[in-house]
Amino acid sequence: MTIQSHKGEYTASFVRGGMDQLNKDPIENAIYIVDKNIAKLYSDRLNNILNSQRVLKIEATEENKSLDCFPAYIDALVELKVRREQTLVAIGGGIIQDITCFLATTLMRGLPWMFYPTTLLAQSDSCIGSKSSINSGDVKNILGTFTPPNNVVIDVDFLSTLEEKDIFSGIGEMIKVHAINSPIDFDKISDNYEQILYDQSVMEEFIYSSLLMKKRLIEVDEFDQGPRNVMNYGHSFGHAIESATNYGIPHGIAVTIGMDIANYVASKLNVSKIEHFERMHEVMEKNYKSYLHTNISVEALIDALSKDKKNSATQLRLILPDQEGRIGIGLYDNNDVLVNAINDYFTQYGVKQ
Missing domain, CATH: 1.20.1090.10 (Dehydroquinate synthase-like - alpha domain)
Incomplete structure (x- = not known):
């Protein structure tokens, strides 16, 4: 499926075994932002990515998509020697999507990003549409951007571990x-x-x-x-x-x-x-x-x-x-x-x- 956006077109592809393909052949020059729970549930199937030196694991909570948390995320990415030509790859649900999209929009005035949605809500809804929403203080989703991913890969295998x-x-x-x-x-x-x-x-x-x-x-x-x-x-x-x-x-x-x-x-x-x-x-x-x-x-x-x-x-x-x-x-x-x-x-x- 091809989606048109203000930054050009991007694709949402359905790939059975997509996470296995990603782990077998990691994206060159990428930094992975991964839901900690996904990292735990799929530690074997994502072992190459999780054991690399280019991964940031974040617990997917509302508190962690607060603006107050972003200096720590930026410091972590700087520590990983992030560069403008690198791609941020989000592996998680809507919260990880929001965090990655906001970072991709603002860090170094813009980085490309990709999304491997792991929840049904993200796969069926939020993965397309370009939106990010970030909390500030007690106010939910008060900040945000419209920045489409370069690519979305939907692997329904991720849904087998959902509550x-x-x-x-x-x-x-x-x-x-x-x-x-x-x-x-x-x-x-x-x-x-x-x-x-x-x-x-x-x-x-x-x-x-x-x-x-x-x-x-x-x-x-x-x-x-x-x-x-x-x-x-x-x-x-x-x-x-x-x-x-x-x-x-x-x-x-x-x-x-x-x-x-x-x-x-x-x-x-x-x-x-x-x-x-x-x-x-x-x-x-x-x-x-x-x-x-x-x-x-x-x-x-x-x-x-x-x-x-x-x-x-x-x-x-x-x-x-x-x-x-x-x-x-x-x-x-x-x-x-x-x-x-x-x-x-x-x-x-x-x-x-």
Whole structure:
């Protein structure tokens, strides 16, 4: 798959055994930035890379993608004698991607970088699109850049060691982009939900279709100024849920709950039909069922929504389905009707307050 960007085109390739190929024939003149957990899980299969003198291992935590950590990363790369002609190679999930992309953008005014995504969320969503997001102080993702990788290599073998919650998190983003693409595509991923969980070839098929759908949006709106905004479907409520639960729910699962809330709210605001909520709810609930009884305060959720930079005290910018089930963006009054709709959702559909 070839993606067009402001810096030229780059490719996302599906390569079974890609990590073995990389270890057998390491990229010349590269410095590897590797998730510590991946280094532990794949110590034998990545032994040549991990035992080289050109590797920086980082624990993939939110704290470690804080701006405060970057002087140490830069010092480590300088110690490894980094040069402008070298390529940074990220091996990990979204956090390692964010760190590597930000370093590649800023170090020596720009270095090439590559990405071997190791989580389902990264393989099916974040690996294309050029974004990096970095935390500063208590503020998440306040800094960032748009710097595409030179190449993305997707090896689904990495998914075999993921925890169940990380599989559901990745599937949440896959459901999202299929819903955005069309009601028919949503029905297709919904109908194949069980096969995605248990058949790696079906999983790979839907990873590919997810990236293809995202590619169409990012190529017309790389810098997130218009059509690409619809990719935030489920995210306004999802981010608020993450905040209200102190990030106790994985991102893609919070987004799944967020989409479910958005669909229900849309029906109560007469933006959409209750039939669209009912049609989509079954697979949404399957995907967040492990967190069905998480304590989510509606008051904290509404407060977090109001603090979202896209919203105000009186109006919320929400992405909701319309009467035909198509996903779109609109401004809605932050009033009792909205609050009551959210309360009704939590009362009727099992996610505890």
